[in-house]
Amino acid sequence: MTxxxxxxxxxxxxxxxxxxRCAFTSRCLQFRLEAQENVSGGTLQNFxxxxxxxxxxxxxxxxxxMRLIREIAANEGIKPDDLQNETVFSEPPVSHYRDARxxxxxxxxxxxxxxxxxxxxxxxxxxxxxxxxxxNPPHTLDEPIRVIRHYQYFLYPKIVRAVEGRLGKQVSTSAELETDACGSAKVALIAIDRSLAAWSVLYGxxxxxxxxxxxxLLHLDRLRRxxxxVFPDARAFIRPGLDG
Ligand code: SF4
Structure with a gap:
């Protein structure tokens, strides 16, 4: 198969x-190994x-x-620049911690x-x-609720892994640790983006x-920023097959 x-x-x-919800099942070895049935390549490509x-x-x-968050911030008297500079969860630096959790x-x-x-x-x-x-969600809210639920408990382990990679880098020069930190942070950021999108649908x-x-929405947005x-290179990290 390889x-x-x-x-x-x-x-x-x-x-x-x-x-x-993956757009790459037809090209993923892990999916093929875990699939219960032998699904044809054409079926997977349609999926x-x-x-x-x-x-x-x-x-x-x-x-x-993003538009909604700016409006909410404005209503609460937070200026756009203040919103951008607010990095409440990023201090103190990672080196301050011994345990990523x-x-x-x-x-x-x-x-x-x-x-x-x-x-x-x-x-x-x-x-x-x-x-x-x-x-029993209303039909129109079924998908956003699934998005929220899928990422609800996904974020914590991904962020812990990303911070662990950064902590490990402090005691080692391994490029692999930094790569793992950025890759884990990137997928956490994507999960936050998608969760924000889903919550914006539920809002109202x-x-x-x-x-x-x-x-x-504000909590997730703070965590995103x-x-x-903490991981300034994460957004630019290219995940194999998924980015670029
Ligand atoms: S890339 Fe990940 S989500 Fe997509 S099919 Fe493979 S294991 Fe599943």
Missing amino acids: DEPDLIPGIYIYCDRWCE DALNVTFWLEIGEALVQA EHPCASAALIYAGMVNDWFATVDEFSETEESLLT EYPSQEDSTISI ALEV
Whole structure:
């Protein structure tokens, strides 16, 4: 299988492990090894093309999310420059920490996971129906909710791994550690972007939850900017097959 030219070596190393929504299943060895059934290449290519469209739509929602965050910040009296300079989770420097799990970005990712649970629990609590939003979402919100749920617990381990790579680099000159740190930070940043896009779709759908939705959007946006400060090369990192 490794001799197949269409397969992209190492594509699965810095992916988001969401094969159901991946646009590269036909070119991923890991997917083929884990697939329960022997699916034809043509079927996978059609599946991949649908997922390309899905992520293009999420990309458009991200533009909307960024606009929304600027509006929210303006309403709260935060100037655009202040928003850009606010790097609350990026201090003190990584060298201050002995354990990656103590880094503020890791803590912020855990806090975010809890905020998501609280948000959905509150929606269910005040729902006029007996059905949970998570198990029976309205059709139009099904996909954004899936995006949020997929990345909810994905962020923390990726950020911890990225910080671990940076901590390891302090005691070693290994380029591999720096590469791993940037690759892990990049996939965490992509997960945040997509989560922001999904939350921007939910914003407005639940007026009674507006304050907590705003808190989540601002929290995620702060985490995004802090990661970009801690890992300034992450956005430019080229993941095998997925970027460029
Ligand atoms: S690259 Fe895609 S198909 Fe392969 S493991 Fe990652 S998400 Fe799944």
